[in-house]
Amino acid sequence: MDSKLEVYIEGLNEAQRAPTLHKDGALIVIAGAGSGKTRVLTMRIAYLMSQGVDAFNILALTFTNKAAREMKKRIAGIVGSNEAKNLWMGTFHSIFAKILRFEADKLGFPSNFTIYDTQDSQRLISAIIKEMQLDKDVYKYKQIQNRISSFKNSLITVKAYANNPELMEADAMAKRPRVGEIYAEYVDRCFKAGAMDFDDLLLRTNELLNRFPEVLAKYQNRFQYILVDEYQDTNHSQYLIVKALSDRFQNICVVGDDSQSIYAFRGANINNILNFQKDYDNVALYRLEQNYRSSKNIVEAANSVIEKNKTRLDKTVWTDNPEGGQIIVHRSPTDGEEGRYVASSIFENRMNHQMMNGDFAILYRTNAQSRAMEDALRKRDIPYRIYGGLSFYQRKEIKDVLGYLRLLINPKDEEALKRVINYPARGIGGTTIDKLIVAAKHYDRSIFEVMQKIDQLGASMNINRGTQTRIKNFVTMIQSFQIMNEGSDAFEVAEHVAKKTGLLQELKKDGTPEGVARIENIEELLNGMRDFVEEQKQLADTTGSLAEFLEDVALATDMDNDKGDEDRVALMTIHLAKGLEFPFVYIVGMEEDLFPSAMSMNTRSELEEERRLFYVALTRAEKQAYLTYTESRYRWGKLVDAEPSRFIEEIDDKYLDYQTPMNSYRYKPLVDADIFGDIDKSKLRLKKPVSGTPPKVGTPTPDQLRKLRKIRPTSSDAPMPSLAGQLEAGTIVEHIRFGKGIVAGLEGKGQDQKAEINFENGGLKKLLLRFAKLKIIE
C-alpha cells in the first residue's frame, strides 16, 4: 500500500478500518451520526484503487454533488488527481443523467435532452390544465405535479396508472378524475420537447436497464464496485437501479443510519436499509460506535432523544470528545426577539472563541422561518447565506439567459422557447404564441419546427407578414448561436448570447437599482461559467461545453452552488443539513406544531420521522448547540401562542441549560459556559504582549504572503503531530480553518501553551496549541 494511504488508514479506528479494507462482496455500515460513515466510504475508494481496482470501474452515489466533489478531491490527494479523474461520483440524478445522454436514442430521446426543473414541470402542468379547461382551484398544479412525481418514483407509468383502478378511484374520490389524462398529456409533451424532469432521470434509467439487457450488462460490467452514502434515504426507483447494477458483481457497499431517514415524505423507503441483508448474499454488517464530531453532552442528549423512537435498529454511539457545555435552551417573546438573540449570540461567540462566520449554522424546520433570522443578522452586519431558498439559478434574469442557452442546445425545449420568444419584446405576442402551440399539436411537431416553416405555414395560421418576418429573425438568431456553439466553450457562447439577444441592453435601459443588480447577477453567471470551463478541463478532462454546463446547472442542488470561498453563517432547513457539521448550531423555532410539524402528528410513524429530523439537527453540532423557541408566533397571518417543543422535554435535564425568560434581553455570553473546557477566560480578552519574542502584529508582510502561497495546501484529514517544542517564531503552520500562517510568538507552557499566529486568511490569532490542530509546514 502507498505510504500516504497507510497513514490515513492508520488514522481510522478499528471498527472503521474493517469495512474500509473489506474484500469483495456486499457490505453495509449502519452507524449513528458523526461516526465516520462518509469517511469510511472515501477511504474505501482510495483503498480499492490502491489494490488495483480501476477508477473507471467504481461508482459512488452521494447526497449532494458537492459532497461528491469533496470526496473526489480528498481521494485525489491520496492517489493522485489523474487517477481520481475517472471516478464516477455524484448524486443519483447527475450520474444517471449522464448515462441517459449516452443511451438516449434507445428511448427515443435526443442526447441533448433538456432537464426540466420543478418550475418548468409546474408551468407545463399549469398550461395543460388550462388547455383542458379544467377548474384550476380543483386541479391545483402544484398538487398535481406532486402526484405525478410520486407515480414516477414508484415506477407507475401512464399505462400502469390506467390499469390501476385503486389509483384512479383515489383521484376520482378527490374530485380530480382527470389526473390520468393530465399525466398522459404531460408525459407526451415532455417527450415531444425532448425533455426529462427530475423523476424521469430515475424512471427512464429503470426503463433503460429493464428493456435493454445489453445496456444493463454494459453498466454492470463497468461498475464493478458501487458505493452509496445516506442509503437510508433512497427511494424505490433508486433502490431498483442500485440493485440492477450491482447484481452481477455484488460488490456493493452502502452506509447509512436508519435514525437519520428523513425523506419518507418524498418516497424514501427506510426498508431499503432494513432489508439490505436479505437483498444480497453473504452480507457483511459493520457497526461504528465512536462519534468524532460532537461533545459528550451533544452525543448523549441526541441518544436520549432518538431512544424514544420505537422503530429503530439498536445502536450505540459514544464519544471520547470533551464534555462540552450543556445545550442552551432559550425562550423569546416573539420570533423577532428570537432572531436578535441568535444574532447577538453568534456575534459574542465569534468574538469570544475566535470563530469564523462559517462556523455557525442556523437550522429550521420550514423555510419561512429564515426571514426573522435574516433581519437580525443584517442588523448586526453578520454575513450569511441561505441555502434552499430561491437559488441563484432560479432568478428571473438568470433563467432568461439560460432559456436562450437551453433553446440553442435543444430547440424543441417548449418551456425555454415560451420563456424567451418575446423577451426582450420583439413583437411576437401571446396570440401568435397560442397559434404556434396549436399548429405544433396539429402537425405533431415542436413549436420551433413550426417556426422554421413559417413561410409556408404562416398564412394558414393567420399570422401576418410582419409577424412572420419577426419569427424568421428569431429562428435565424438561434441558429446563429448554434453555429457559434460548435467551436466555443460555454462561457464564450453565453457572453455572446447575453449581448446579442438584447438581454443586457434591456436591463441597462431599466436603470433602477434592481436592474443594476440583475446585470450583476448575469455577470456573476458568466464568471461562474468561466470557472466551470477551467475546472472542467482540470478535474474531469472535458472541454467545458455549454451542454455540460447546462447539465451541471440543471442538477445542482442548492448546496452545490456554494463555492465555499466566502465566510458566512449558514441558514438552511434541517433536511438540507444532512451530512454536514458546524461547531455552533442554533435550532430555532423549537415549538409544538412547528417542530414537530402540525402536519405530522397524525400517526406514530410521522412523529417518529420528525424525531429523526431533530436527531439529525442536533448531531450537526460539534461544540455547542442551542434550542430556541418563542412564546408567540405569527402563523397563517395570526399571532398564536406557542408551546415549547416536546423534543426539548425529551432531553434529560442534565444536558440542558435553561436560560430564564427575562434573560432574553440581557443574554449571557457563552464564554461562561466554557464550552471547550480549556479557555482561559481571564486571558482571552487581554491584549497584553506575549512573552518572549515580541509579537509581529498585523497581517503578514508581502514577502511572508508570497512564501505562504507557494506552499501547497494539504488535506485537513492528515493526522496532527504533537507540536510541543516544535514551534518558534517564524515557523510556518497550517490550521484547518484559518489556512496557512506564520508563528509570531509563544506564550505559556505545557498544556497551556498558546501561540500567536499571523494567518493568511484570518489575520492575527492567539490559539491554545492543545486544541488548535496545527500542522507544521516548514
Ligand SMILES: Nc1ncnc2c1ncn2[C@@H]1O[C@H](COP(=O)(O)OP(=O)(O)OP(=O)(O)O)[C@@H](O)[C@H]1O
Ligand atoms: N478516525 C477518525 N479520527 C478523527 N476524526 C474522524 C475519524 N473518523 C471520522 N472523523 C471525523 O468525524 C466527523 C464525522 O465523520 P463523518 O462525516 O464521516 O461521519 P458520518 O457518520 O458520515 O456522519 P453523518 O451521519 O452525519 O453523515 C468528520 O469531521 C470526520 O472527519
Ligand SMILES: [Mg+2]
Ligand atoms: Mg455522512
